[in-house]
Amino acid sequence: MTLIARLLPLLLLTAAAPAKDAAPAPGFFEALRAADLRLATIAYRLTTANAPLCDRLQPQVGMPIHALTQYGPGTRDAAAAAFGFESMIGVEGVVAGGPADRAGVVANDSLAAIGDLVLPGLPAANVPENAASRDVAEAAIADTPLRQVLRLTVLRRGQRQSIAVTPVTGCRSRFEILLGSGLDASADGSVVQIGERFFDGYTDAEIAVVVSHELAHNILRHRARLDSAKINRGLLAELGRNGRLIRETEDQADLLGIYLLANAGYDPMSAPSFWRSKGGMVDGGLFRSRTHASSKARADTLEAVARSIAANPVRPIIPPVVATRDVPLR
Known part of the structure; x- marks a missing residue:
């Protein structure tokens, strides 16, 4: 049985009952990261190669992000430790060879700002599970003008730094x-x-x-x-x-x-x-x-x-x- 198969019951439990106080199984978050990065890599490859077929376009940076509030309150501390959250929005992974990777963004960076948009800090422990902050951050990236450098303010192990990412144009999805x-x-x-x-x-x-x-x-x-x-x-x-x-x-x-x-x-x-x-x-x-x-x-x-x-x-x-x-x- 593969790791994803072993972890699936906990994945479903977390999705269905995020407030439940269940300790994540060993490897849970890394399995989740691996699956999300596989999808992000496939999507990056398809959207950038097929930009000439699309009339709705967006900058593609090869950087799946997530919000700490996407995890139920019962597993939020463990998620924060596994993914290095220092703000609401974290970088779950980077597509190898993609714009974010080339610019120096790494997995477990946290985002304090995207351009002029200041992103929220760490949430209170009792905030209900939701993806609203992630959606706002993704929209800020998607709505950046094509061929414009994307300026990120990153938190990494307590240090704040600015990273300039040069996106690639891709289909919008x-x-x-x-x-x-x-x-x-x-x-x-x-x-x-x-x-x-x-x-x-x-x-x-x-x-x-x-x-x-x-x-x-x-x-x-x-x-x-x-x-x-x-x-x-x-x-x-x-x-x-x-x-x-x-x-x-x-x-x-x-x-x-x-x-x-x-x-x-x-x-x-x-x-x-x-x-x-x-x-x-x-x-x-x-x-x-x-x-x-x-x-x-x-x-x-x-x-x-x-x-x-x-x-x-x-x-x-x-x-x-x-x-x-x-x-x-x-």
């Missing part, structure tokens, strides 16, 4: 691991969420297949376009026009996703391989929603696309489906 969601994945137009079980037994290339599919939904504005078309994604999702248009967006996300993979340097054949080897576990097999093609159909379609991509040396490839993002669904 946030990425989160969603605890308690198994192998689910979703995109709402601005946030991509991936279930925690993908980080136990799945390779980075396999996780990238799922992340690229969800990022494709955001790039193609599928959530907003389905809403504009008044599509029901609830109990009636599989019926009639609802099912047809949802299926259209899923097929488009599969198609764009494989180009996102290839542009980011992943083997495009990883997508059909994933759907053949792991698809049944992800989509429910015989019990899958009919708003998605079967794993076999997805693999067959994507294999043909992957072969055409492999024969094309141009990168990035901008496929025609990108031009549909402003076209109403009918």
Whole structure:
């Protein structure tokens, strides 16, 4: 059994009952850091390589951050010790070779300010669990003008220092691991969420297949376009026009996703391989929603696309489906 698998019950307990006084298991926080950094590294690679395909952009710095208040009061002291929190916002890790890494930011730095935005200090012990401060800090980074140096005020072992980070332009999206969601994945137009079980037994290339599919939904504005078309994604999702248009967006996300993979340097054949080897576990097999093609159909379609991509040396490839993002669904 892997470390993530052993720690999963505590992860779920912390998410469901943050006020409970439960001591973290050994290695809990490092396992959490490792999973978040894997996702951040995949996301950085996909968003920066595919910036030419995106009309909504943001600075990418390769620096997953978190707030101390994201941890329940019962585990907050342990989290503060493990992650070195000296203010509300901490640097959970840095993507190797990314802008933050090159500028000298290190894991367990704490952020006192992002540009002119002063960030809060350590919270009171009884503050309820919430991610509001993290969201404000992430928005400050995302809203920094493109190609502008990002100036961070960092606290490191009691010392305050200024670090200038030169971001890379990338597609605009946030990425989160969603605890308690198994192998689910979703995109709402601005946030991509991936279930925690993908980080136990799945390779980075396999996780990238799922992340690229969800990022494709955001790039193609599928959530907003389905809403504009008044599509029901609830109990009636599989019926009639609802099912047809949802299926259209899923097929488009599969198609764009494989180009996102290839542009980011992943083997495009990883997508059909994933759907053949792991698809049944992800989509429910015989019990899958009919708003998605079967794993076999997805693999067959994507294999043909992957072969055409492999024969094309141009990168990035901008496929025609990108031009549909402003076209109403009918």
